[in-house]
Amino acid sequence: MKGxxxxxxxTGNSMRAARVIAQKLGDTEIVSMRNDPGECSAADCDxxxxxxxxxxxxxxxxxxxxxxxxxxxxxxxxxxxxxxxxICGIACERLAGILAEKGISLHYGNLVYSVANYAIVYPxxxxxxxxxxxxxxxxxxxxxxxxEKKRRAFPRAGKLIKRxxxxxxxxxxxxxxxxxxxxxxxxxxxxxxxxxxxxxCKNIVLQAGKPTFQHHxxxxxxxxxxxxxxxxxxxxxxxxxxxxxAMSPKTPLVKWMGLPAKRKLYRNPFITANDxxxxxxxxxxxxxxxxx
Ligand SMILES: Cc1cc2nc3c(=O)[nH]c(=O)nc-3n(C[C@H](O)[C@H](O)[C@H](O)COP(=O)(O)O)c2cc1C
Ligand code: SF4
Ligand code: SF4
Numbered sequence: 001m002k003g004x005x006x007x008x009x010x011t012g013n014s015m016r017a018a019r020v021i022a023q024k025l026g027d028t029e030i031v032s033m034r035n036d037p038g039e040c041s042a043a044d045c046d047x048x049x050x051x052x053x054x055x056x057x058x059x060x061x062x063x064x065x066x067x068x069x070x071x072x073x074x075x076x077x078x079x080x081x082x083x084x085x086x087i088c089g090i091a092c093e094r095l096a097g098i099l100a101e102k103g104i105s106l107h108y109g110n111l112v113y114s115v116a117n118y119a120i121v122y123p124x125x126x127x128x129x130x131x132x133x134x135x136x137x138x139x140x141x142x143x144x145x146x147x148e149k150k151r152r153a154f155p156r157a158g159k160l161i162k163r164x165x166x167x168x169x170x171x172x173x174x175x176x177x178x179x180x181x182x183x184x185x186x187x188x189x190x191x192x193x194x195x196x197x198x199x200x201c202k203n204i205v206l207q208a209g210k211p212t213f214q215h216h217x218x219x220x221x222x223x224x225x226x227x228x229x230x231x232x233x234x235x236x237x238x239x240x241x242x243x244x245x246a247m248s249p250k251t252p253l254v255k256w257m258g259l260p261a262k263r264k265l266y267r268n269p270f271i272t273a274n275d276x277x278x279x280x281x282x283x284x285x286x287x288x289x290x291x292x
Contacts (some may be wrong), residue, residue: 003028003047004040006070008063008200010220011117012271013083014051017139019270021049021081022283024143031280033062034200037069040280048076049146050095053117055218056169057089057161061176062201062218067098077149079108081142085116085125089165092154108146109154112138117266119221120234120259124266132269172251178243180217182236182257185210189231195223198276225265226273234259 003025007018015030022028025047031040033052042048052063059082072078078099082091092109099106115124115131145152157165180203191209203217211223211232224232236244236257247254267273 002026002045003049004042004045005030005049005051006033006040006042006066007031007050008033008052008060008066008220009271009276010053010200010218010222011115011225011266012268012276013112013114013117013135014053015275016268016270017081017083017112017142018049018051019281019283020136020139021051021143021146022281024140024147025283027284029280029282032200032278033066034202035279037066037071041071042076043071043073045073046076047079047146047149048072049079049081051081052083052091053114053220054082054084054088054091056173057087057091057157057165058169059091059094060218060220061173062216064094064098067095072099072102072104074103076104077107078104079146080106080110080154082109082111082155083114084111085114087161088155088157089161089169090157093156096154106154108150108152110138110142110145110152111155112142115266115268117221117225118219119224119263119265120219120257121253123264128266128269168251171248172253175243175246175251175254176217176219177215178246179219180213180215181240181242182234182244183213183217183223184233184235184239186229186231186233188229189227190229192228194226194228194273194277195232198222198226198273221265222276224259225267226276228273230261230265232259233261 009015018030196204
């Protein structure tokens with residue numbers, strides 16, 4: 001096995017990135033971070049990649065925990081591609097820190113600014129038709145760099161972002177344990193279980209045919225954008241109010257959370273809901289990526 005790329009994704013941007021790079025490299029497996037890291041070790045790989053969105057100006061907590069548990073060949077070429085919408089913050093530094101503790105160096109780091117997907121806070125922006133052509137171009141350039149094993153220092157946050165992050169994002173992160181309390185499931189649910197299969201955190205269990213949320217949610221939006229009946233809603237003021245009640249004055253963002261019935265939802269145009277259910281894919285030969 002030449003390479004393995006580990007991805008965490010909610011709405012497909014990061015899975016698309018992992019695929020484009022694997023297609024260029026050939027003989028490369030892409031592996032969802034939904035898997036148990038003990039069962040998909042990178043001890044035998046010469047090339048190891050990590051691709052993930054940026055959440056709250058850092059790496060998603062679930063992705064960080066996955067890498068902490070992963071065994072990696074210390075002689076491998078290691079890269080990261082983070083997929084922010086606008087602010088990357090410490091998303092790459094966080095990974096570099098986890099790898100450093102294992103004695104692993106990061107040889108290449110890059111960012112791809114993508115469509116912002118946090119559906120319970122805002123509609124998708126910039127519109128996919130404006131942003132995707134640029135993200136696809138950048139992905140192809142990154143895939144070329146990686147196939148040549150180029151070296152590139154990973155992007156770091158500036159001082160201002162670091163200071164602001166402590167003030168704005170740290171209190172918000174403390175509320176993550178309540179993040180799935182406001183999810184609602186309407187009577188339109190047909191108990192198909194797709195929401196459970198796309199969840200990268202194994203956070204949804206069907207009980208008596210009804211999705212129930214297990215309180216280790218990343219708010220990734222996979223379930224929301226994949227439900228064929230649009231049965232999943234988010235109501236911060238009704239029902240379980242733990243998130244709203246725990247809100248500190250420093251996290252006014254929480255007040256704005258919700259999912260109006262007519263809000264446009266985004267999923268990467270190259271990735272289907274069925275793709276989001278996959279645990280791993282092997283790209284054996286160089287393939288030409290489809291065009292937008
Ligand atoms: C919970 C959450 C938090 C986010 N926080 C940030 C952020 O801090 N900075 C940023 O640039 N984008 C942020 N985003 C946008 C995503 O990083 C971006 O849309 C990403 O490309 C989604 O990747 P995916 O399709 O692989 O899930 C956030 C999205 C979600 C759902
Ligand atoms: S995907 Fe939608 S319809 Fe299917 S079980 Fe989940 S909420 Fe119900
Ligand atoms: S429950 Fe939904 S939003 Fe939460 S991690 Fe799973 S798919 Fe993502």
